[in-house]
Amino acid sequence: MMADSAPEEIAVIGNIDITSAELKNNIRNTMVEIDKGLLRKMEISVAEAEKRTGKNAVNMQETYTVYLIETRPVDTITEGVTPAPDSLWRRYSEFELLRNYLLVTYPFVVVAPLPEKRAEIVWHKLSADNMDPDFVERRRVGLENFLLRVACHPVLCNDKIFYMFLTEEKGWKEMVYDTGFQAKKVLIYLVTCSCRRFTELKHYSDELQTVLSQLLRVRARVADRLYGVYKVHGNYGRVFSEWSAIEKEMGDGLQSAGHHVDVYAASVDDILEEEEHYADQLKEYLFYTDALRAVCRKHELTQFELETAAQDLASKKQQKEELVTGTVRTFSLKGMTSKLFGQETAEQREAKLQALEQQIEEGEEAVKEKNKESDDFVKTAWEDIECFKEQKDRDLKEALISYAIMQISMCKKGIQVWTNAKECFNKM
Template sequence: MEQAPPDPERLLQPAPLEPLGNPDAGLESVVVEEADRPRDEGSGDGTMTENNFWLKKIEISVSEAEKRTGRNAMNMQETYTAYLIETRSVEHTDGQSVLTDSLWRRYSEFELLRNYLLVCYPHIVVPPLPEKRAEFVWHKLSADNMDPDFVERRRIGLENFLLRVASHPILCRDKIFYLFLTQEGNWKETVNETGFQLKADSRLKALNATFRVKNPDKRFTELKHYGDELQSVISHLLRVRARVADRLYGVYKVHGNYGRVFSEWSAIEKEMGDGLQSAGHHMDVYASSIDDILEDEEHYADQLKEYLFYAEALRAVCRKHELMQYDLEMAAQDLASKKQQCEELATGTVRTFSLKGMTTKLFGQETPEQREARIKVLEDQISEGEQQLKSKNLEGREFVKNAWADIERFKEQKNRDLKEALISYAVMQISMCKKGIQVWTNAKECFSKM
């Protein structure tokens, strides 16, 4: 007795997700630990095995930035910034320490690396790069991408990106990432030879999938909405912070006016002069401190910006799932159509209008031999289509399982990082307010001694 073929409609339903931990544990339910992963896990030829996997044994840093002038692809002169990546061993080999290795990379090379990771690891929330041009900054801070302060902040962001990738249990094993840290010449050619661009999904197809998927997975739909809301909330928070920083800058600089007035006043007072001069000095010191304070505050803003850009990485995983679901539904629809054609040929009845059916009525019926040949072709196509549908369904289930494990890892990381950043920002504000109180306390003492 032949086994009944799988129902295409059943295969289209989202796969049930196996529990990855305590379902009531929220964002803390899953943490992917390096020691718990198999040593050869990865993605094809791009992944290193235990024999040549050594990223966990080295330190990575982007130690400096350098302004350079060169020629671009159109042979036009351009000015750009290059970043020095240094790697050094934290272990000894045969009693001797491995020497520090270093090479220079442009921002565009970091972009190429990330694009490669996005295509080759679509189920992973790939760490974002720091912004290419400054956004959400207070008005006294330059938005020029060649400004030394901005370049320094971007250097820190690029180092953080490399450390994020190096600490990821899967991405850290990628051969292209390894070569990014160790091979300066011909690295771009090596990346392009992988053919990863051919695997990239077109934007038109992604847009088509977004609007035409009939059975979207509710979990990924909710995750997509969460990414949108996360981006909206952090954007609003950064805009508020920039406005507060502008106002705070004005308040501090007004203290400079106090200092100037007290100093001028002290020149015409004999008994009160020393007290006024001292109070003016405290005001001047306080006013001049705001520049350093707000520049330090930008580093906390950059930590928030990282998760602003992480929101897009979350949506990229959701878009990939939509594409896979769309391909699955199209394959099921094509299979159902071929089964209907085969049934119509076998029974001689036509359920729906078709050009073939109209042609048959106009020009006569097919011979039995022709009909049998068409049925045989359709049966072969149906058999192939069923195998493809099974394959796509298994691929989709594996994607969901791997993607959700990485999303849980990301959520745990996000909670930890944002909690630390917000606490540090609050502590900084408290310290800043205490310094303001101390300034006026010192001024009060100066006035009391007059």
């Protein structure tokens, strides 16, 4: 459902008679700009999924799914000649490891989410089994979309480990673990101090999550009802067929009308399967809300570190003042010791004063560094957040418009079915 240019987007929006082939193509395409970042140099796709059986970490038999990543350098593609792509297989857990690494390494980036590991917020007839072929296919599309999102991001596309994930069968995991990102991740998630400037973003993230969750639940309920309505129409086909068996002049017309209604009743399965792809696009932004909150947590961490450095510097300055003036403003073990065992010698005080001056100098440098780090983070994070908002507005607009087009097309098909049935009745 990607519009490469404005005229094409207008053509799609204005065409409510979109064909099933065009609709399927719109569903499968991702909403990324293919002329950005790594995508200028390399074609990336998740071509297929395959079920495998093997042993897990505790030596127990398990069934899992692997996904075939294919890459092809753009400069090797000439008119009429397309070389075979390089390919490798990855498990969903490997995609998770890559994303966790990106989240920690680039905390100022709103990292694209992965598709859901297990089906959630679905209408009751849809299988929630993560091995279900339809679900695996939708997840394949989502994993491809994740790779394309990362590949077109101006910062993430240049990451060496991401490039290795796409091109190297082995070795990339060891490189990820060598970065020590897991220890950093624990620290980021433990710090939850106050964050004034990012409070609005956190509230927005929570509200967006609530709205999208409600929208997906409403859609699931509507899908349940729609499924029931369509399937009940199958009773028309059965009744018309039984009726036609006892009629001579009306028999052919009743039989034909029953056939049209049977086709209509059976079409709901494909319709709701197509709808699920649009639901997956909404779910992507539902999961994006976690990435927004991750950026807020990193900002909280930088603020916490800045405040800690500032407090430490203030403490050192107070100690210096107390040492110079010989007065202690607050109770301390050091002050009590001086009263019990006598004052320090001049040489001892001079040595301590020099040490404190050195620590104050280092503290001032640390505060300056933390201030710069905080300012840089806010600047880069807000730039990325603004880009995310533009992308979100564009993608959700396209998804909702295409969903509306699909509903209009579905209603037109229903009208056509009953128009055909009416003609059958007229011929009786």
